[in-house]
Amino acid sequence: MRAVLLTLSMLTLAACGGDGRLMHLGKSGDGPEEFAIVPTRTLEMPPDLAELPTPTPGGGNITDPNPKGDAIAALGGNPGHLAAQGIGAADAALVAHAGRAGIQPDIRAVTSAEDEAFRGRNRRRVMEAVAGANAYYRVYDRQSLDSWAENERWRRSGAQTPSAPPPASTR
Structure with a gap:
């Protein structure tokens, strides 16, 4: 009986220890972590430091x-494609349309500051903090997109959605 209780208590404890790293991603820069994907060479001491x-x-x-x-x-x-400069002919119209309202070069810093202010206004509630609950889904719920509802909205407006599954009425 003790072994069963010990096993159950260990399983319960393990279930409560969710790893929140995916919800609270921390990064200390303005871009992706290139060292995670690019292999590095060994460092060598040059013959003359001057x-x-x-x-x-x-x-x-x-x-x-x-x-x-x-x-x-x-x-x-x-x-070898690094030598080619500029935007390809096939993408020129897309890039022009995307930048029609102007381009903000520091967009990462701006969105980071805006998100930090948003999270500051939507802190965890007292019971969430006491229980150690994750407030991520509650806080960002209004910003999430229901892909199925959005797909149906586009279909009702007459837009073709060829990469989406067919409507339920034609299956």
């Missing part, structure tokens, strides 16, 4: 002469 080049943020260095090309290759792309 001959080291001036650091170029975002550019190459002795250990990593082509960082952007290496990142593209690590993600399965062709680093």
Whole structure:
């Protein structure tokens, strides 16, 4: 009987210990964590420290002469396409339409500050804090999208949705 109670209590305790890292992602920069996907080379000591080049943020260095090309290759792309500049002809209209109201270069910092202010106004309630409950879904519920309802709304307006499953009436 003790073994059963001990096992049940351990299972109960384990079920309460949800890992909240996916809900509270923390990052300390303005972009993705490139070190998680790009393989790094070993560091080497140069023969003469006086001959080291001036650091170029975002550019190459002795250990990593082509960082952007290496990142593209690590993600399965062709680093040779880096030489091509500009927007492809097929995408020019899309990019022009997306930027028609202007482009904000610091959009990541702006949305981060806005989200922090939003979370400040929507803190956990007392009982959520006492119970250790996650307030993520409650706080962001009004910003979530019901994909099925949105798909039906577009269909009712006459838009074709070829990549979506067929309507229930035609199945």
